[in-house]
Amino acid sequence: MGLGKITVSVHSIRKEKYCEIFGVSEDEYEQAMSNIKMLIKTKAPFSIAVTVSSKNFDEMDEIKNHFVRLGHDENQIFFNMFIQGRSDIRNYRDGSNFRDYISSHKGLKDNTLTKGNGFLCSAGRIACSINPYGDVLPCTFFNSIAGNLFESSITEIWEKSHLFKMIRSSSEKDFHKCASCEYNEYCHVCMANNLNETGLYHTPSSDYCSYRYNLAKTLLEA
Numbered sequence: 001m002g003l004g005k006i007t008v009s010v011h012s013i014r015k016e017k018y019c020e021i022f023g024v025s026e027d028e029y030e031q032a033m034s035n036i037k038m039l040i041k042t043k044a045p046f047s048i049a050v051t052v053s054s055k056n057f058d059e060m061d062e063i064k065n066h067f068v069r070l071g072h073d074e075n076q077i078f079f080n081m082f083i084q085g086r087s088d089i090r091n092y093r094d095g096s097n098f099r100d101y102i103s104s105h106k107g108l109k110d111n112t113l114t115k116g117n118g119f120l121c122s123a124g125r126i127a128c129s130i131n132p133y134g135d136v137l138p139c140t141f142f143n144s145i146a147g148n149l150f151e152s153s154i155t156e157i158w159e160k161s162h163l164f165k166m167i168r169s170s171s172e173k174d175f176h177k178c179a180s181c182e183y184n185e186y187c188h189v190c191m192a193n194n195l196n197e198t199g200l201y202h203t204p205s206s207d208y209c210s211y212r213y214n215l216a217k218t219l220l221e222a
Helices: 015-024 027-039 057-069 096-103 107-111 154-158 162-169 191-198 206-220
Strands: 006-008 046-052 075-081 134-139
Touching: 006 027, 046 057, 046 096, 057 075, 057 096, 057 107, 075 107, 075 206, 096 107, 096 206, 107 206, 134 154, 134 206, 154 162
Parallel strands: 006 046, 046 075
Antiparallel strands: none
């Protein structure tokens, strides 16, 4: 199909919790797990993305080890850490239970702090997301829509969307606070999160910076 890689969201491997988070039936859970096993067996290029929240942070190590045992590359399992969406999650970021869990699972460092290729993420640059309603977004964390496939072609949206053009016009120099941070090597520069929390693409919230600082410091300590 010409796809470089598939990303599969798996926020839990426990059936009841998976169904609760995704709002699906147990049959759909079984189908999802079967599909992942098929991807592993056929050596398809894919990664697993886990959005961490208060519902599943204590399952992070369990999720990683489960898919590694199935034969998946542990370097292709990523944890998206408490990123703001439509619901306010800031009160969960610095909970003592989460800090204690991270402190005792240092093996999650590479899956949590690795930020991928380059200073900026690939959203809107070499990748996008399409939801079941045909809306095209830079990534699933953006609340802004670039266009809809029932109204325009993917090529037209990709090339002409004002949102995509804005993202591509941004460079590292626009992120003053992030560029000067001692921990930017271990932090995701997330335009979606910035926009959701501060209303500005290039400026993270002080709450997010404090959270990422503490997370990096905890995982990097010997």
